[in-house]
Amino acid sequence: MTTIKLHNTKTRKREDFNPIDDKNVRMYVCGPTVYDRAHLGNARPVIVFDVLNRLLRHVYGEDHVTYVRNFTDVDDKINARAAESGRSIGDITAETTQWFLDDMAAVGALEPDHMPRATAYILQMVEMIEGLIAKGHAYAADEHVLFAVESYKEYGALSGRSIDDMIAGARVEVAPYKRNPMDFVLWKPSDDATPGWDSPWGRGRPGWHIECSAMADELLWKEPLRQDRLSEGAKSQPHVFDIHGGGLDLQFPHHEDEIAQSCCANGTDEMARYWLHNEMLQVEGKKMSKSLGNFFTVRDLLDQGVPGEVIRFVMLSTHYRKPMDWTEKKRDEAEKTLRKWLDLTRDLQPSDPTTFAPDQKLLDAVADDLNTHLALTYLNALTAQPQKLLDHARWLGFLGDKARQDDEKARSAYTTSMGSGASDALASLANRLDELRQTAMQSKDFSQVDAFKTALLAAGVEVRMSKTGVDLQPASNFDLAKLDALK
Structure with a gap:
């Protein structure tokens, strides 16, 4: 069996991946807040963890991997968008959720096994908050419920910061009802114009961090069908799953807060065994921002005629733990490479994906902490073997049916017009x-x-x-x- 090595943010080391239960490998990745189009940076974690998902399914089997990526559909940004547009929150979140799914499909990402919406798990969040209060890790104050960070001694271990350092270096919300400036909101009140649910603390809505703790626990541990699949070894380690992923910007405070909530609520020493974080994205060497005029969405590129697989290629040409610089030069090189691959494989039929086995060299590259740059180099070396190129490229998310269909349509249109x-x-x-x-x-x-x-x-x-x-x-x-x- 292929040995997968991953850089674990928690230990700051590259480690062999050993799942809790090799018949039930579980991964949770933080998804988008659905109030607008996904920008280019939003696509990077989707593409990175799509590659890991493909690898895990090959190594452990399609039926032995569960991948969860959530949608945050209750958030103040969504409320603000509804207020300024005059549209309902439901319409906005439904539309932007579909936008996200369409755009991520265009960049070759497979859909996760579960894509939970936060609003469907309010009850689980309330129950988790009640448990935290009962155990002395949270307190109600002025219609809010806050997590008491000082009650969790390991707070800051993931990001390597002390509470004093966090207070000094972070923008913390100053509020008279907080016992400690770093205490974070689990529940907050809602007015008549804001989405809200009944709770022991009054009508309100959850804070951002609690949703991932509740949904990960529900879908990767408590779900009845999940219990039937858990081995005895896994049952002896309740509420802990294998991999938690997301962008580096989520390491603090979001993932730090998730760990605190989950460990305190469930009485565990850890929430997930392995934590993976992808680095951030730049455009032509500069941080992407609207003020610099270099901010664009995935849809902007697609509408400009940039194929989704070109976006995927550029993303994977840089290791996920290094900053990714989107440049016109890289885009052009990716287009040329993919055009060559399409031309070489145009008249071939892909092998049956259920029986196809990638070469060990490709597997070793991806299994080495997702060395996708090396994987692309290997694919380029297959140009003298078009059938192998086609099958291996498809395994990594390239030369998909849509790309091949678009290529055929373009050639047909060219022949007709010329x-x-x-x-x-x-x-x-x-x-x-x-x-x-x-x-x-x-x-x-x-x-x-x-x-x-x-x-x-x-x-x-x-x-x-x-x-x-x-x-x-x-x-x-x-x-x-x-x-x-x-x-």
Whole structure:
């Protein structure tokens, strides 16, 4: 069996992954707050943990992995969006949830096994809060319920900070009802214009952090069907699951607060065995922000004609624990690579995914703390074996059915719009380039060949040269008019 190695944020070490129960591997990843389109940074954890999900399912079996990613559909940002737009909260969250699913499907991400909405688990949150109060880890004050951070001695262990350091370095909400500035909200009151639910502390709504603790425990431990699948070894470690993931920006305070709530509510030493965090995203070397004019959503790129798989390729070309810099150069290189892969595999049929087994080299790359850069390098080395390229690329989330269908539609539209003129022109230019190459091989002067290739590329023509001859194919930016200067 392939040995998976993961960098555990909790221990700050790379460790062999040993699940609590290898027949029931469980992973929870924090999902989006659904009030607007997913920006490019939101896509990174989705793509990263999609790769890990694929790996886990291959190693342990499709039926032995449970992947949960939540939707936060009760939040002050959503309330504000509803107030400014005049639309109902339900309409906004339903629409933006579907937007997110559509955009993440476009970048090749498989849907998790469970995608719980916070509003469907209010009862579980209330019960967890009641338990925290009963155990002395939380207190009610001024219609709020707050977690008492000083009641949990390990608070700050994940991020490596002391409570004093956190107070000094964080923006904490100053409120007269707090016993400690770092105490965080579990429940808060709602007015008539704000979503609310009845509770022992009055009509209100949950704080942000409690939802993940309650939903992870419910779906990865308490769910009746889950109990039937748990081994005796797993049952001896109640309420603890294998992997918790998310962006580095969630490490503190969100994940720190989750751990405190879950461990105190359930009486455990840990919430999850392995914590994984992906680094943040930049654009052309700068932090993405609206003020800099470099902020864009996944949908912005898709609407500009950037294929979803190009976004995925650029994301995976950088290791998940390093800052990812989105650049036009990387985008262009990714498009060219994927175009080449599509051209090489266009006439092939993918193997049955239920019986296909990736090469060990690819598995070893992904299993080495998700070394996706090395995995892409391996795929590039398969261009001389198109069938292997197709099958292995699909296993990693590339050359999917939609990408292949879009490619076929584009080629069909090109043929219809260009007629035979473009094909004849390309055939003639291919012969001319081949003649220039033959002459250059004798003279050892390839300057004319290079200049001709550069002009073809500028016209949106892909150039493939081999021992048997020259083949020219139109790329997505093909411009027939630009060929006139080469005739």
